[in-house]
Amino acid sequence: MSIEKTLSIIKPDATSRNLTGQINSIIEKSGLKIIAQKRIKLTKDIASRFYEVHKNRPFFQDLVSFMISGPVVVQVLQGDDAIALYRQVMGATNPEEAEAGTIRKQFALSIEANSVHGSDSTDNANKEISFFFAETELYES
Numbered sequence: 189m190s191i192e193k194t195l196s197i198i199k200p201d202a203t204s205r206n207l208t209g210q211i212n213s214i215i216e217k218s219g220l221k222i223i224a225q226k227r228i229k230l231t232k233d234i235a236s237r238f239y240e241v242h243k244n245r246p247f248f249q250d251l252v253s254f255m256i257s258g259p260v261v262v263q264v265l266q267g268d269d270a271i272a273l274y275r276q277v278m279g280a281t282n283p284e285e286a287e288a289g290t291i292r293k294q295f296a297l298s299i300e301a302n303s304v305h306g307s308d309s310t311d312n313a314n315k316e317i318s319f320f321f322a323e324t325e326l327y328e329s
């Protein structure tokens with residue numbers, strides 16, 4: 189096991205239902221530490237750049253529109269095997285396939301409005317964290 193950092197986003201469907209605290213509680217109970225967090229407004233340009241890897245997928249425009257439809261909370265989570273652990277804690281992308289007890293099983297409304305995002309690899313975690321956070325915002329402990 190190694191200490192890793194991963195990027196999490198609490199999406200507009202969850203912030204609009206006032207679920208940030210409940211989601212953070214699940215994150216903290218899993219052993220992950222929230223070492224940075226901010227509630228922000230994404231623009232079309234920022235959301236398009238963040239999800240650039242999906243730009244040729246049929247759902248891309250809808251995904252960008254959804255991500256700018258309300259505030260998001262971007263956060264950096266740290267812990268043992270944080271990337272894989274957070275993906276377990278989130279559950280499958282499609283909430284219909286998510287396991288009981290996961291964030292998406294409890295809160296997601298659809299594959300698009302699926303409440304949270306988490307990085308899927310070490311490379312992407314590093315890229316996604318530096319997309320939203322400066323080094324000075326990351327106080328590792």
Ligand code: CMP
Nearest residue numbers: 242247251281299300301302304305306
């Ligand atoms: P996320 O982990 O943020 O990464 C890309 C997002 O695209 C994904 O979660 C989903 O919310 C969204 N999405 C919308 N439609 C689909 C789809 N058909 N397949 C995969 N992801 C989708």
